[in-house]
Amino acid sequence: xxxxxxxxxxxxxxVIARYFGAGAGADAFxxxxxxxxxxxxxxxxxxxxxxFVPVLSEYRAKKxxxxxxxxxNSVAGVLGAVLLVVTLLAVVGSPVLTTIFAPGxxxxxxxxxxxxxxxxxxxxxxxxxxxxxxxxxxxxxxGRFAVPAFTPVLLNLSLIASAIWLSPLFENPIIAxxxxxxxxxxxxxxxxxxxxxxxxxxxRPRLDYRHEGVARIMRLMLPxxxxxSVSQINLLLDTILAxxxxxxxxxxxxxxxxxxxxxxxxxGVAIATVILPSLSRKHTSESSDAFSKTLDWALRVVLVxxxxxxxxxxxxxxxxxxxxxxxxxxxxxxxxxSTLSLRAYASGxxxxxxxxxxxxxxFSRQDTKTPVKIGVIAMVVNMVxxxxxxxxxxxxxxxxxxxxxxxxxxYLLYRGLLKEGVYWLQDGWGxxxxxxxxxxxxxxxxxxxxxxxxxxxxxxxxxxxxGYLSIxxxxxxxxxxxxxxxSGIRLRSFLVRH
Numbered sequence: 001x002x003x004x005x006x007x008x009x010x011x012x013x014x015v016i017a018r019y020f021g022a023g024a025g026a027d028a029f030x031x032x033x034x035x036x037x038x039x040x041x042x043x044x045x046x047x048x049x050x051x052f053v054p055v056l057s058e059y060r061a062k063k064x065x066x067x068x069x070x071x072x073n074s075v076a077g078v079l080g081a082v083l084l085v086v087t088l089l090a091v092v093g094s095p096v097l098t099t100i101f102a103p104g105x106x107x108x109x110x111x112x113x114x115x116x117x118x119x120x121x122x123x124x125x126x127x128x129x130x131x132x133x134x135x136x137x138x139x140x141x142x143g144r145f146a147v148p149a150f151t152p153v154l155l156n157l158s159l160i161a162s163a164i165w166l167s168p169l170f171e172n173p174i175i176a177x178x179x180x181x182x183x184x185x186x187x188x189x190x191x192x193x194x195x196x197x198x199x200x201x202x203x204r205p206r207l208d209y210r211h212e213g214v215a216r217i218m219r220l221m222l223p224x225x226x227x228x229s230v231s232q233i234n235l236l237l238d239t240i241l242a243x244x245x246x247x248x249x250x251x252x253x254x255x256x257x258x259x260x261x262x263x264x265x266x267x268g269v270a271i272a273t274v275i276l277p278s279l280s281r282k283h284t285s286e287s288s289d290a291f292s293k294t295l296d297w298a299l300r301v302v303l304v305x306x307x308x309x310x311x312x313x314x315x316x317x318x319x320x321x322x323x324x325x326x327x328x329x330x331x332x333x334x335x336x337x338s339t340l341s342l343r344a345y346a347s348g349x350x351x352x353x354x355x356x357x358x359x360x361x362x363f364s365r366q367d368t369k370t371p372v373k374i375g376v377i378a379m380v381v382n383m384v385x386x387x388x389x390x391x392x393x394x395x396x397x398x399x400x401x402x403x404x405x406x407x408x409x410x411y412l413l414y415r416g417l418l419k420e421g422v423y424w425l426q427d428g429w430g431x432x433x434x435x436x437x438x439x440x441x442x443x444x445x446x447x448x449x450x451x452x453x454x455x456x457x458x459x460x461x462x463x464x465x466x467g468y469l470s471i472x473x474x475x476x477x478x479x480x481x482x483x484x485x486x487s488g489i490r491l492r493s494f495l496v497r498h
Contacts, residue, residue, distance in 0.1 A: 083126065155184040264349060
């Protein structure tokens with residue numbers, strides 16, 4: 001389901017690039033969409049989920065069903081009330097938010113006004129998608145992963161439909177995308193209601209701030225706001241600084257980030273979503289050995305998938321961007337500039353995926369203080385690198401700074417788990433890394449050889465680009481998995497229940 005969602009997300013971005021390119025209107029929409037989307041990742045899928053799931057898992061294990069329902073009802077009431085107030089303030093103060101998150105737009109009246117106008121439509125998405133994430137957390141805690149994983153498909157379908165069919169109805173067609181975001185938020189929330197109702201857990205909101213579980217979740221959320229979503233904060237800082245650069249910089253970062261998000265979302269986020277309730281249950285049952293083995297399994301899966309994905313993005317950045325986006329309104333310059341930032345993001349892809357897997361090792365134990373300390377360190381380092389690299393490398397420097405700070409974040413999270421004694425390396429890591437390195441070298445060699453035989457990607461027809469890229473992807477992927485098999489790694493060994 002996550003794979004389907006991410007593929008449709010890629011189709012969505014192809015459609016947006018075709019119809020709107022990387023001009024002032026696209027820059028304005030990406031800012032208007034990124035603000036609530038950033039807060040969604042930071043608040044709903046980030047801090048809230050990481051605080052709520054462990055508490056809900058504990059209630060399931062130690063209390064009665066009526067207590068679980070009381071917790072869900074109280075959280076729904078408090079969460080809904082807080083989000084409603086925040087949304088109303090944001091809609092009224094959209095120009096202020098645009099000034100804060102895209103200060104570079106201030107001198108451009110067209111982009112500033114357009115971003116502020118669209119933000120009034122897109123910000124209510126935060127309220128709707130946060131409640132959707134709340135419903136999804138309940139389903140995930142009970143092992144119902146498919147429904148929440150499918151829900152983002154509705155956002156992608158809504159934006160695709162808005163770009164193709166709704167945009168011609170507006171004087172400024174880009175406004176249709178903002179309406180598409182709002183419509184998607186409503187669809188995503190209502191879609192999950194029947195499944196919660198069937199489980200007997202459809203929330204009946206109660207505004208109970210004093211509920212013991214609500215108080216614990218709020219205490220856990222405050223530090224988690226930074227700890228779990230530092231990479232998102234860094235990406236938003238990139239957008240703020242990019243707004244000062246030449247027109248198109250925000251869009252170049254967006255398109256390149258979206259490609260790097262594909263493997264991150266399909267595997268990194270999916271594995272993290274699955275292991276959080278599992279780790280929470282193992283911590284509650286005081287099974288330290290099982291806790292460590294689950295983390296070890298997740299790390300190996302992420303390495304097997306993340307490393308080849310990162311190398312493929314580095315080597316195939318231009319062919320991928322040209323094939324997917326170079327048609328309609330997108331120009332040769334847009335492809336070239338997006339290629340530079342995609343390679344920079346790809347250098348940090350493995351770190352982004354490790355963060356997604358390592359962070360639940362803390363949150364499942366209701367430890368939110370350690371990740372926030374690490375997160376603050378990484379965020380400060382990211383800002384330093386931003387200021388150093390933006391001058392010589394422009395938008396590419398912003399992407400590279402994000403990658404470097406992500407590696408620091410991942411390393412500190414990993415070292416902390418080792419020092420606390422909750423994770424230790426299982427047997428066979430030396431052999432595993434040798435096998436993985438051998439397979440990556442084989443794959444890289446195959447791709448590099450094939451690259452020598454293909455001409456300038458921007459001079460090809462669309463069908464030629466699709467055909468040549470398919471050959472390279474299939475050849476690279478096949479050589480990697482064959483090399484894994486020859487070296488002794490069996491993928492079925494990772495298909496175990498945790």
